[in-house]
Amino acid sequence: MYDSRVARSSGRARAAAAVLGAALLVAGCSSEDGDGEPDPAARITQQPKSADPFWVNPDGTAARQAAALAKAGRKAEAEQIRKIAEQPVGEWIGPENPQEEARGFTEAAEKSDRTALLVLYNVPHRDCGQYSRGGAADGDAYRAWLDGVARGIGDRSAVVVLEPDAVLHLVDGCTPEEFHEERYDLLDGAIAKLKSLKNTKVYLDAGNPGWGRPDQIFQPLQRAGIDRADGFSVNVSNFYSTQDSLAYGKQLSAKVGGKHFVIDTSRNGNGPYEGGDPAERWCNPPGRALGETPTTRTADPLVDAYLWVKRPGESDGQCKGGPKAGQWWARYALALARASK
Numbered sequence: 001m002y003d004s005r006v007a008r009s010s011g012r013a014r015a016a017a018a019v020l021g022a023a024l025l026v027a028g029c030s031s032e033d034g035d036g037e038p039d040p041a042a043r044i045t046q047q048p049k050s051a052d053p054f055w056v057n058p059d060g061t062a063a064r065q066a067a068a069l070a071k072a073g074r075k076a077e078a079e080q081i082r083k084i085a086e087q088p089v090g091e092w093i094g095p096e097n098p099q100e101e102a103r104g105f106t107e108a109a110e111k112s113d114r115t116a117l118l119v120l121y122n123v124p125h126r127d128c129g130q131y132s133r134g135g136a137a138d139g140d141a142y143r144a145w146l147d148g149v150a151r152g153i154g155d156r157s158a159v160v161v162l163e164p165d166a167v168l169h170l171v172d173g174c175t176p177e178e179f180h181e182e183r184y185d186l187l188d189g190a191i192a193k194l195k196s197l198k199n200t201k202v203y204l205d206a207g208n209p210g211w212g213r214p215d216q217i218f219q220p221l222q223r224a225g226i227d228r229a230d231g232f233s234v235n236v237s238n239f240y241s242t243q244d245s246l247a248y249g250k251q252l253s254a255k256v257g258g259k260h261f262v263i264d265t266s267r268n269g270n271g272p273y274e275g276g277d278p279a280e281r282w283c284n285p286p287g288r289a290l291g292e293t294p295t296t297r298t299a300d301p302l303v304d305a306y307l308w309v310k311r312p313g314e315s316d317g318q319c320k321g322g323p324k325a326g327q328w329w330a331r332y333a334l335a336l337a338r339a340s341k
Helices: 014-024 062-071 075-085 098-111 138-155 176-194 218-223 241-255 330-341
Strands: 116-120 158-162 199-207 233-236 258-264 301-308
Touching: 062 075, 062 330, 075 218, 075 330, 098 116, 098 138, 098 158, 116 138, 138 176, 158 176, 158 301, 176 199, 176 218, 218 241, 233 241, 241 301
Parallel strands: 116 158, 158 199, 199 233, 233 258, 258 301
Antiparallel strands: none
């Protein structure tokens, strides 16, 4: 198996709490803790729009962790976690309430005059039965879920990273052949649906520099509808350097009509892990670091943005002592932040 799997970063309860918390903070209702002291999470503000137009969730998991550490007197650790809390990260839309979640995140972003970064990761037969297995029950369930997402976004500004690994797993042999035709149809339909919205940009996921070559995936991307998308994403939830991701993306762009792309830099500050079992180097590797902070000011005109698509500090799965995929792992988050440059 190639080291391409993505750890799912959503959960209904957490997402609902984040939406509610963000709404309260926008309304100014969470500025103090129970002792009347300023809540450290309430001091999480937006990044300068000119360089980073994406919404920072002031009540995200990292913000709440930083607040808890500060309240416990662990100020040095709180400041480390703030390195994560202060940056915009992807909001992974859960399976149960897509319309409510998409509306909550995009409304909160709109109130802050920012763009919501959303990740859709619910395609049937997701992750080939690995740590992030799951997804919609079938094609009809996926289309209904996507309709909910689209209604929730409406005319508000959003950037959507569409189905990490979904095309890659059609190419690398992970997804059984009998599911290929349906997946291509679902991806093509998802791009058409999302691009019918007034202010939504869509980047179809295209794997990472470590799994293979661009000439193995460009035709599947075309079949999945890349021509109608704004571009593609690379290195989602992975650790390959920005330089290597840039080279991979530029080679792939040349094969798909010069499409632009975005790079996930959330955890690539020290590049990929070279030790241990090669089949699981992607899963909670030690010694990694936060990468370049999200920005639209990138090293190449083909790269629309560096993004934190993966939420730093959330586990890739139950490996190397980690909790379930998508769950917050405080020790790992601290290690990423401390190692960052």
